[in-house]
Amino acid sequence: MLKEGQIRIPSGCAISGIISREGKPINGRDIVESIRVMHDRSNGLGGGFAGYGIYPQYKEHYAFHIFYDTQEAREECERFIDRHFDVINLSKIPTKKIPAITDEPLIWRYFVSPHPTKLADSQLDESEFVARCVFRVNTEIEGAYIFSSGKNMGVFKAVGFPEDVGEFYRLDEYEGYSWTAHGRYPTNTPGWWGGAHPFALLNYSIVHNGEISSYDANRRYMEMFGYRCSLQTDTEVITYIIDYLSRKKGLSLEETANVIAAPFWSTIEKKPEEEKLRLTYLRNKFASLLITGPFSIIVGFEKGLMMLNDRLKLRSAVIGEKDDRVYMASEESAIRAIEPELDKIWAPKGGNPVIVTVNE
Amino acid sequence: MKIHACDYTDFRELNQAVGESADETVVIDRCVGQRYIGCGISGKEIQITGTPGNALGAYLDGGTIRLKGNAQDATGDTMNDGKILIDGNSGDAAGYAMRGGKIFIRGDAGYRAGIHMKAYEDKIPVLVIGGKAGSFLGEYQAGGVIIVLGLGAEKTPVGNFCGTGMHGGKIFIRCKRLPHDLPPQVKARRASAEDLSSIEGILSEFCKEFSVSKKELENEHFYLLTPDSANPYKQLYVTN
Numbered sequence A: 001m002l003k004e005g006q007i008r009i010p011s012g013c014a015i016s017g018i019i020s021r022e023g024k025p026i027n028g029r030d031i032v033e034s035i036r037v038m039h040d041r042s043n044g045l046g047g048g049f050a051g052y053g054i055y056p057q058y059k060e061h062y063a064f065h066i067f068y069d070t071q072e073a074r075e076e077c078e079r080f081i082d083r084h085f086d087v088i089n090l091s092k093i094p095t096k097k098i099p100a101i102t103d104e105p106l107i108w109r110y111f112v113s114p115h116p117t118k119l120a121d122s123q124l125d126e127s128e129f130v131a132r133c134v135f136r137v138n139t140e141i142e143g144a145y146i147f148s149s150g151k152n153m154g155v156f157k158a159v160g161f162p163e164d165v166g167e168f169y170r171l172d173e174y175e176g177y178s179w180t181a182h183g184r185y186p187t188n189t190p191g192w193w194g195g196a197h198p199f200a201l202l203n204y205s206i207v208h209n210g211e212i213s214s215y216d217a218n219r220r221y222m223e224m225f226g227y228r229c230s231l232q233t234d235t236e237v238i239t240y241i242i243d244y245l246s247r248k249k250g251l252s253l254e255e256t257a258n259v260i261a262a263p264f265w266s267t268i269e270k271k272p273e274e275e276k277l278r279l280t281y282l283r284n285k286f287a288s289l290l291i292t293g294p295f296s297i298i299v300g301f302e303k304g305l306m307m308l309n310d311r312l313k314l315r316s317a318v319i320g321e322k323d324d325r326v327y328m329a330s331e332e333s334a335i336r337a338i339e340p341e342l343d344k345i346w347a348p349k350g351g352n353p354v355i356v357t358v359n360e
Numbered sequence B: 001m002k003i004h005a006c007d008y009t010d011f012r013e014l015n016q017a018v019g020e021s022a023d024e025t026v027v028i029d030r031c032v033g034q035r036y037i038g039c040g041i042s043g044k045e046i047q048i049t050g051t052p053g054n055a056l057g058a059y060l061d062g063g064t065i066r067l068k069g070n071a072q073d074a075t076g077d078t079m080n081d082g083k084i085l086i087d088g089n090s091g092d093a094a095g096y097a098m099r100g101g102k103i104f105i106r107g108d109a110g111y112r113a114g115i116h117m118k119a120y121e122d123k124i125p126v127l128v129i130g131g132k133a134g135s136f137l138g139e140y141q142a143g144g145v146i147i148v149l150g151l152g153a154e155k156t157p158v159g160n161f162c163g164t165g166m167h168g169g170k171i172f173i174r175c176k177r178l179p180h181d182l183p184p185q186v187k188a189r190r191a192s193a194e195d196l197s198s199i200e201g202i203l204s205e206f207c208k209e210f211s212v213s214k215k216e217l218e219n220e221h222f223y224l225l226t227p228d229s230a231n232p233y234k235q236l237y238v239t240n
Helices: A028-036 A071-084 A116-122 A126-140 A162-168 A215-223 A234-248 A253-260 A265-269 A273-285 A332-336 B011-020 B193-210 B214-218
Strands: A013-020 A047-052 A062-068 A085-092 A106-114 A144-148 A153-158 A178-184 A199-201 A204-210 A295-301 A304-309 A318-322 A325-329 A344-346 A354-357 B002-004 B025-032 B045-051 B061-068 B081-087 B102-105 B126-129 B142-148 B168-174 B186-190 B222-227
Touching (some): A013 A028, A013 A204, A028 A162, A028 A178, A047 A204, A071 A106, A071 A144, A106 A116, A144 A153, A178 A204, A178 A295, A199 A234, A234 A295, A304 A325, A318 A332, A332 B025, B081 B193, B126 B193, B142 B193, B193 B214
Parallel strands (some): B002 B025, B126 B142, B142 B168
Antiparallel strands (some): A047 A153, A199 A204, A295 A304, A318 A344, B186 B222
């Protein structure tokens, strides 16, 4: 099969997210029912979900979800994992055979902790050590792809319509404090299991509707810091940008949003002096990380979700609120489907991030 | 005829049922995201509750669509005639490229309302927004009338970049202060008595449909935005 970069398929997409501000458990069924409403925004070439707070019994360990094309790839990858990590538990991810989902790779899950000696020898902090291991597997072991690597969270994705993907992974057996979902209508690139959304690195995950015109500029900049884009899919680079700005540079998510969806110079010009300086600094310092083109994204992170539009708002985004829950989706109907009576419903402005976190 | 939208997960089947109904009035309840409702039809009244999907009343060619609830994106896309009444808010791009008929929105509209509206002879589309409009109101407007009433709004009820690329038609905004960033190709002035009399009928109709007091509209003046000349973009892109 021709993969990302070898073929161009023109295209839309659907995104949805739910979070409980009180950290109450939300069954995976809810997010599946939400994304199901937007079936027509996808074309069956990819669907996926990210759940946070789903592995409380292993919350101190990194949960690797891995696709393998072959048993040999699994054996080679497991040798690598054994050299670098202590494996607390490993198993196939439970799935349900359904006619709508076919040609699945081997899908495994490992709960791991970095090997103490290896970690000490690397002189890296723990998260950087784990991230580098993920990049090594994904770029150096043919047929192995770690598509989820955070703690107490996990990504579930496949080729198919999202509602079928949810059934395939038996998401009604999971509960978490937040969920995101994606229905794919591939833009320029083919649908394959690794190319489905969400894209994740450590605890960050991204679902994205849109097409990024600045992809190559963003990618070249990120490669200077060791982020290797192996999929030629625009969403992959957004994941790395968020990881770089938030985890490595220590920017807040608001500041990260001000970099990737920076206001126009003409808008900055009209801001009060201090705000003007702040926005100018961020635009200049990270000029190559401005993301242009249409996008709406939901970023999942530990204890929170962020929804963000491109500054021109060329993709739709709606926020609904009901009691402790906040809903985010491409369409209002995807929210009404699971919560008909909302306290509040509104549309964020282009470039203005909506950040919701679980109360501590 | 009464249709429970929840019985139709596929929008094609729902729209077929609407189209094939011999009744003049079709009631659709519990709508959840079904697209293209009333697409291209004429001569019917469709009453909807719930949240219909994108492109409600696209290519509408007559008749009336009444929605109790919020509309999503691209309501009345390229509509030619008829009336769409939204007793709620609208998503982005309401009245996209409409060339006839009327869209009344009781609440707020999202980004790009009235983008690329056009007019030809007696075909003059009308878009009225009761509350606020998002950024890029009337982007590339080529004809027709857009009215923003700003009911309940504390500040100028339009977002940034209002009238960008406008080269025809009129935008009326009921407000104290003009938007701060009008493009140079758009000129603005206080609406005269004559300007206002041209929309008098539309305002009465809007007030009647949504039980808004006409008096309330009189306590604030209107500004009128029009393109600066017949060819305001001369030499902006090419020497012409």
